[in-house]
Amino acid sequence: MPYTVKQVSALTGIAPDRLRAWERRYGVVRPTRTDGGYRLYDDEDIARLRLMMRLVDGGTPASLAAQEVNGATSAPTGEFRPPEPLGAGTGPGLDALVRVAVSLDRAEAELLLDQAFAAGSFESVVEHWLLPALAQVGSAWQDGIVDVAGEHFVSAAVRRRLGRAFDASGTALGGPVVLAGLPPGSLHELGSLSFATVLRRLGADVRWLGVDLPVDSWAHAADRLRPAGAVVSVPLARDAPAAAAVFRRLTQDFPGLRVYVGGQGAPGVPPLVEDLAGPTLAPLPPSLVAAARTVAAELRGV
C-alpha cells in the first residue's frame, strides 16, 4: 500500500524535511513518484525508516546508520536465490587447495586465497569453491596424498581469511544479536565461521563463540547478551549429542530465545530433543547461505 510523505511522517515520527534529507543524502529510501511528482512510499520504506530512526535515536551518526540500514535490508527476504555460480574459468580449480596442502608454500596459499575471493561474492566463493575445495583436501588426506601437516596448514590459512572476512563484514549496529559457534568437543569450525560471516553480512550482530564451547558457557553468553537467536553448528553426526545438550539447555533456560542447529550432523539433533515441549526443531537448510538468510529473515521480525 503506498503512503504519502505526510502519512509516513505520522507513522514513523520523522519530520518531512528529515525524510527527504535521508533520501537525498543517504539513499535510505527510494520512493516512487505520482504523475504530479509527489513521493509515494511502501511498507519496506517504512521498515527501513523505522530502523534508521531507532539507530539515530540510539546515538549512531546518520551516515553510519544509513550504511547499516542499506546493508541490513538489501538482502532478499522472499524466495531464496542461491549465490550465483562462479563463471567458467573464473578463479582457481577445486584441487588448488590440495596442491597448497602438498607444497606447504605460504605465498602460494595467500595468492590462491586472494584469487579465489576475488572471483565472486563472499557467498558464492564459499559455497561454490571453498567448501568443495576443502572436501578435496579431506579426500586427499584420506588417500594419503596430503599429510596432516598439509591439512592443518590449509585450514589455518582459510581460518585466518574467514576471520578477516568476518571482521570486515560490517558493524551490525542495531541488528539482532545472534550467538554462533560449536558445541563441546566439536572442532570443524570453517563452516560455522563462514555461516557467521554470511549472517553478519545480512545485518545480524553475530557474536562468534568459536569451537568446543561447553554447555555452561553457551548459557553464560546467552545470559550476558540476551540474544534473539543462537545457532549451534553440528558439522558431523558425532557432534549431534553435544549440540542437543546445548539446545536443551538454551531452550529450557531462555524461553524466548530461538535456537537453531545447522550443518551435516544437524538432522541427528531433533530425535534427541523430541521430549522437550515447544515447537519441533527443524534443522537449517544444508546450504549455509540459505540457512543464514532463513535466520536473518526470522530474527528481523523479532
Ligand code: B12
Ligand atoms: C579441516 C578438517 C579438520 C580440521 C578442522 C580445522 C578447523 N579449524 O576447522 C581438524 C584437524 C581439527 C579435523 C579434525 C577431525 N576430523 Co576433520 N576434516 C577436515 C576437512 C579436511 C575439512 C573440513 C571443513 O572445514 N570442510 C568444509 C566444511 C564447511 O564442510 P562441512 O563441514 O561438510 O560443512 C557443510 C555443511 O555441513 C554446511 N555447514 C557446516 N557448518 C555449518 C553450520 C551451519 C549453521 C549451517 C547452516 C551449515 C553448515 O556447510 C558445508 C557445505 O554444505 C574434512 C574434509 C571434508 N570432506 O570436509 C575432514 C573431515 C570432516 N574430518 C573428519 C574426521 C573423521 C575428523 C576427526 C574425527 C579426525 C580424528 N580422527 O581426530 C577429527 C574430529 C575433530 C572434532 N573433535 O571435531 C572426516 C569426517 C567423516 C565423517 N563424516 O564422520 C572428514 C570428512 C575427513 C574424511 N574424509 O574422513 N578435521
